[in-house]
Amino acid sequence: MRTIKSKNGEIVVIPSKIVCLGRNYRKHAEELGNVVPEKPIIFIKPNSSLITEGEKIILPPQSRNVHHEVELGVVMRRGKDIPQGNAYDYVLGYCIILDITARDIQDEEKKRNAPWTFAKGFDTFAPVSLVVDRERIKNPQDLRIRLWVNGELRQDSNTGFMIFGIAEIVEYISSYMTLEEGDIIATGTPEGVGQIRSGDVVEAEIEGIDKVRFEVV
Numbered sequence: 001m002r003t004i005k006s007k008n009g010e011i012v013v014i015p016s017k018i019v020c021l022g023r024n025y026r027k028h029a030e031e032l033g034n035v036v037p038e039k040p041i042i043f044i045k046p047n048s049s050l051i052t053e054g055e056k057i058i059l060p061p062q063s064r065n066v067h068h069e070v071e072l073g074v075v076m077r078r079g080k081d082i083p084q085g086n087a088y089d090y091v092l093g094y095c096i097i098l099d100i101t102a103r104d105i106q107d108e109e110k111k112r113n114a115p116w117t118f119a120k121g122f123d124t125f126a127p128v129s130l131v132v133d134r135e136r137i138k139n140p141q142d143l144r145i146r147l148w149v150n151g152e153l154r155q156d157s158n159t160g161f162m163i164f165g166i167a168e169i170v171e172y173i174s175s176y177m178t179l180e181e182g183d184i185i186a187t188g189t190p191e192g193v194g195q196i197r198s199g200d201v202v203e204a205e206i207e208g209i210d211k212v213r214f215e216v217v
Contacts, residue, residue, distance in 0.1 A: 024188025
Protein backbone atom coordinates (compact mmCIF):
# COMPACT_ATOMS: atom_id res chain seq x y z
CA MET A 1 0.00 0.00 0.00
CA ARG A 2 1.25 3.49 -0.88
CA THR A 3 1.58 6.10 1.86
CA ILE A 4 1.70 9.89 1.87
CA LYS A 5 2.97 12.22 4.59
CA SER A 6 2.53 15.77 5.82
CA LYS A 7 5.15 18.48 5.55
CA ASN A 8 6.06 18.16 9.22
CA GLY A 9 5.94 14.38 9.14
CA GLU A 10 3.20 14.20 11.76
CA ILE A 11 0.48 12.99 9.39
CA VAL A 12 1.07 9.67 7.66
CA VAL A 13 -1.87 8.28 5.73
CA ILE A 14 -2.45 5.10 3.76
CA PRO A 15 -5.43 5.68 1.47
CA SER A 16 -7.58 2.62 0.87
CA LYS A 17 -9.03 4.40 -2.17
CA ILE A 18 -9.05 7.65 -4.11
CA VAL A 19 -12.59 8.81 -4.77
CA CYS A 20 -12.69 11.20 -7.73
CA LEU A 21 -15.17 13.67 -9.19
CA GLY A 22 -15.60 14.08 -12.91
CA ARG A 23 -16.71 17.34 -14.55
CA ASN A 24 -16.83 19.34 -11.32
CA TYR A 25 -15.78 22.59 -13.03
CA ARG A 26 -18.20 23.91 -15.64
CA LYS A 27 -15.53 25.12 -18.09
CA HIS A 28 -13.75 21.76 -18.00
CA ALA A 29 -16.97 19.92 -18.83
CA GLU A 30 -17.55 22.33 -21.69
CA GLU A 31 -14.02 22.08 -23.11
CA LEU A 32 -14.47 18.30 -23.56
CA GLY A 33 -17.96 18.70 -24.97
CA ASN A 34 -19.65 17.12 -21.96
CA VAL A 35 -22.94 18.01 -20.33
CA VAL A 36 -22.59 19.82 -17.00
CA PRO A 37 -23.74 17.26 -14.40
CA GLU A 38 -26.81 17.71 -12.20
CA LYS A 39 -25.30 15.51 -9.48
CA PRO A 40 -21.68 14.42 -8.79
CA ILE A 41 -20.02 11.98 -11.20
CA ILE A 42 -17.91 9.58 -9.14
CA PHE A 43 -15.13 7.14 -10.06
CA ILE A 44 -12.35 5.51 -8.07
CA LYS A 45 -8.59 5.24 -8.56
CA PRO A 46 -6.72 2.41 -6.81
CA ASN A 47 -4.10 3.02 -4.15
CA SER A 48 -1.56 1.49 -6.58
CA SER A 49 -1.85 4.56 -8.83
CA LEU A 50 -0.35 6.85 -6.15
CA ILE A 51 3.13 8.30 -6.47
CA THR A 52 4.87 11.05 -4.51
CA GLU A 53 7.37 13.71 -5.59
CA GLY A 54 10.61 12.17 -6.81
CA GLU A 55 8.80 9.39 -8.65
CA LYS A 56 7.86 9.64 -12.32
CA ILE A 57 4.65 9.55 -14.30
CA ILE A 58 4.89 6.53 -16.61
CA LEU A 59 3.02 6.64 -19.92
CA PRO A 60 1.43 3.22 -20.56
CA PRO A 61 1.84 1.48 -23.94
CA GLN A 62 -1.95 1.03 -24.15
CA SER A 63 -2.54 4.78 -24.64
CA ARG A 64 -1.40 7.37 -27.16
CA ASN A 65 -3.11 10.37 -25.55
CA VAL A 66 -2.46 10.86 -21.82
CA HIS A 67 -3.70 14.10 -20.21
CA HIS A 68 -2.83 16.08 -17.08
CA GLU A 69 -5.55 17.21 -14.63
CA VAL A 70 -4.67 19.12 -11.45
CA GLU A 71 -7.06 18.84 -8.51
CA LEU A 72 -7.50 19.72 -4.85
CA GLY A 73 -7.27 16.54 -2.78
CA VAL A 74 -9.22 16.28 0.47
CA VAL A 75 -7.74 13.76 2.91
CA MET A 76 -10.43 12.24 5.09
CA ARG A 77 -10.99 10.78 8.53
CA ARG A 78 -13.19 7.70 8.82
CA GLY A 79 -16.87 8.40 8.40
CA LYS A 80 -20.18 7.24 6.94
CA ASP A 81 -23.39 9.21 6.23
CA ILE A 82 -21.66 12.51 7.02
CA PRO A 83 -24.01 15.54 6.89
CA GLN A 84 -22.82 18.68 5.10
CA GLY A 85 -22.90 20.66 8.32
CA ASN A 86 -20.29 18.38 9.89
CA ALA A 87 -18.26 17.60 6.77
CA TYR A 88 -15.14 19.55 7.74
CA ASP A 89 -14.96 17.72 11.09
CA TYR A 90 -14.04 14.67 9.02
CA VAL A 91 -11.33 16.39 6.97
CA LEU A 92 -7.79 15.53 8.03
CA GLY A 93 -5.99 17.75 5.55
CA TYR A 94 -5.47 18.80 1.93
CA CYS A 95 -3.05 17.97 -0.86
CA ILE A 96 -2.44 18.45 -4.55
CA ILE A 97 -3.42 15.44 -6.63
CA LEU A 98 -3.03 14.95 -10.38
CA ASP A 99 -5.71 12.87 -12.07
CA ILE A 100 -3.63 11.56 -14.96
CA THR A 101 -5.99 10.24 -17.62
CA ALA A 102 -5.60 8.06 -20.71
CA ARG A 103 -8.04 10.17 -22.72
CA ASP A 104 -8.24 7.87 -25.74
CA ILE A 105 -9.09 4.90 -23.53
CA GLN A 106 -11.64 6.99 -21.65
CA ASP A 107 -13.26 8.01 -24.94
CA GLU A 108 -13.54 4.35 -25.94
CA GLU A 109 -15.07 3.46 -22.57
CA LYS A 110 -17.63 6.27 -22.90
CA LYS A 111 -18.73 4.93 -26.29
CA ARG A 112 -19.36 1.53 -24.68
CA ASN A 113 -21.07 3.12 -21.65
CA ALA A 114 -18.35 1.42 -19.60
CA PRO A 115 -16.64 2.63 -16.40
CA TRP A 116 -13.52 4.79 -16.67
CA THR A 117 -11.43 2.50 -14.45
CA PHE A 118 -8.71 1.55 -16.91
CA ALA A 119 -8.37 5.09 -18.27
CA LYS A 120 -7.82 6.48 -14.77
CA GLY A 121 -6.21 3.65 -12.82
CA PHE A 122 -2.80 2.94 -14.37
CA ASP A 123 0.18 2.83 -12.03
CA THR A 124 1.58 6.38 -11.43
CA PHE A 125 -1.71 8.02 -12.52
CA ALA A 126 -2.30 9.71 -9.14
CA PRO A 127 0.72 11.88 -8.26
CA VAL A 128 0.23 13.61 -4.90
CA SER A 129 1.93 16.24 -2.77
CA LEU A 130 2.53 16.14 0.94
CA VAL A 131 -0.53 16.70 3.12
CA VAL A 132 -1.26 20.07 4.76
CA ASP A 133 -3.23 20.00 8.01
CA ARG A 134 -6.76 21.34 7.53
CA GLU A 135 -6.23 24.05 10.16
CA ARG A 136 -3.68 25.74 7.88
CA ILE A 137 -6.24 26.30 5.11
CA LYS A 138 -8.83 28.89 6.14
CA ASN A 139 -11.04 28.54 3.07
CA PRO A 140 -10.42 25.54 0.78
CA GLN A 141 -13.13 26.87 -1.55
CA ASP A 142 -11.05 29.91 -2.47
CA LEU A 143 -7.63 28.66 -3.54
CA ARG A 144 -5.79 29.42 -6.76
CA ILE A 145 -4.98 26.18 -8.59
CA ARG A 146 -2.40 25.99 -11.42
CA LEU A 147 -0.47 23.55 -13.57
CA TRP A 148 2.49 24.02 -15.92
CA VAL A 149 4.01 21.69 -18.54
CA ASN A 150 7.64 22.49 -19.37
CA GLY A 151 7.14 25.94 -17.84
CA GLU A 152 4.04 26.72 -19.92
CA LEU A 153 0.98 27.57 -17.83
CA ARG A 154 -1.82 25.20 -18.87
CA GLN A 155 -4.37 25.38 -16.03
CA ASP A 156 -5.13 28.43 -13.91
CA SER A 157 -8.35 28.64 -11.92
CA ASN A 158 -9.79 28.75 -8.41
CA THR A 159 -11.44 26.08 -6.27
CA GLY A 160 -14.36 28.46 -5.83
CA PHE A 161 -15.51 27.48 -9.33
CA MET A 162 -16.38 23.91 -8.29
CA ILE A 163 -19.94 22.95 -9.21
CA PHE A 164 -20.27 20.79 -6.10
CA GLY A 165 -18.46 22.09 -3.00
CA ILE A 166 -16.41 20.02 -0.58
CA ALA A 167 -19.12 19.67 2.08
CA GLU A 168 -21.69 18.55 -0.48
CA ILE A 169 -19.21 16.09 -1.99
CA VAL A 170 -18.37 14.54 1.38
CA GLU A 171 -22.05 14.10 2.21
CA TYR A 172 -22.80 12.57 -1.19
CA ILE A 173 -19.92 10.09 -1.26
CA SER A 174 -20.29 9.02 2.37
CA SER A 175 -23.99 8.27 1.81
CA TYR A 176 -22.86 5.48 -0.53
CA MET A 177 -19.62 4.23 1.02
CA THR A 178 -17.55 4.47 4.18
CA LEU A 179 -14.65 6.87 3.85
CA GLU A 180 -11.70 5.27 5.63
CA GLU A 181 -8.98 7.15 7.49
CA GLY A 182 -6.59 8.58 4.90
CA ASP A 183 -8.84 8.19 1.88
CA ILE A 184 -8.44 10.99 -0.67
CA ILE A 185 -11.26 12.77 -2.44
CA ALA A 186 -10.06 14.31 -5.72
CA THR A 187 -12.47 17.21 -6.24
CA GLY A 188 -12.25 17.64 -10.01
CA THR A 189 -10.12 19.65 -12.40
CA PRO A 190 -10.60 23.06 -14.00
CA GLU A 191 -10.29 23.81 -17.70
CA GLY A 192 -6.99 23.64 -19.58
CA VAL A 193 -6.31 19.90 -19.58
CA GLY A 194 -4.03 18.60 -22.30
CA GLN A 195 -1.62 15.95 -23.46
CA ILE A 196 1.67 15.10 -21.78
CA ARG A 197 4.54 13.31 -23.51
CA SER A 198 7.71 11.52 -22.52
CA GLY A 199 10.34 14.02 -21.41
CA ASP A 200 7.81 16.57 -20.19
CA VAL A 201 8.01 18.11 -16.73
CA VAL A 202 4.69 18.72 -14.99
CA GLU A 203 4.49 21.23 -12.13
CA ALA A 204 1.38 21.98 -10.10
CA GLU A 205 0.57 24.39 -7.31
CA ILE A 206 -2.39 25.08 -5.06
CA GLU A 207 -2.30 28.26 -3.00
CA GLY A 208 -1.29 27.61 0.61
CA ILE A 209 -0.73 23.89 0.11
CA ASP A 210 2.34 23.05 -1.95
CA LYS A 211 4.06 23.05 -5.34
CA VAL A 212 5.09 19.73 -6.87
CA ARG A 213 7.13 18.59 -9.84
CA PHE A 214 6.92 15.31 -11.76
CA GLU A 215 8.81 14.07 -14.78
CA VAL A 216 7.03 12.10 -17.49
CA VAL A 217 8.67 9.00 -19.01
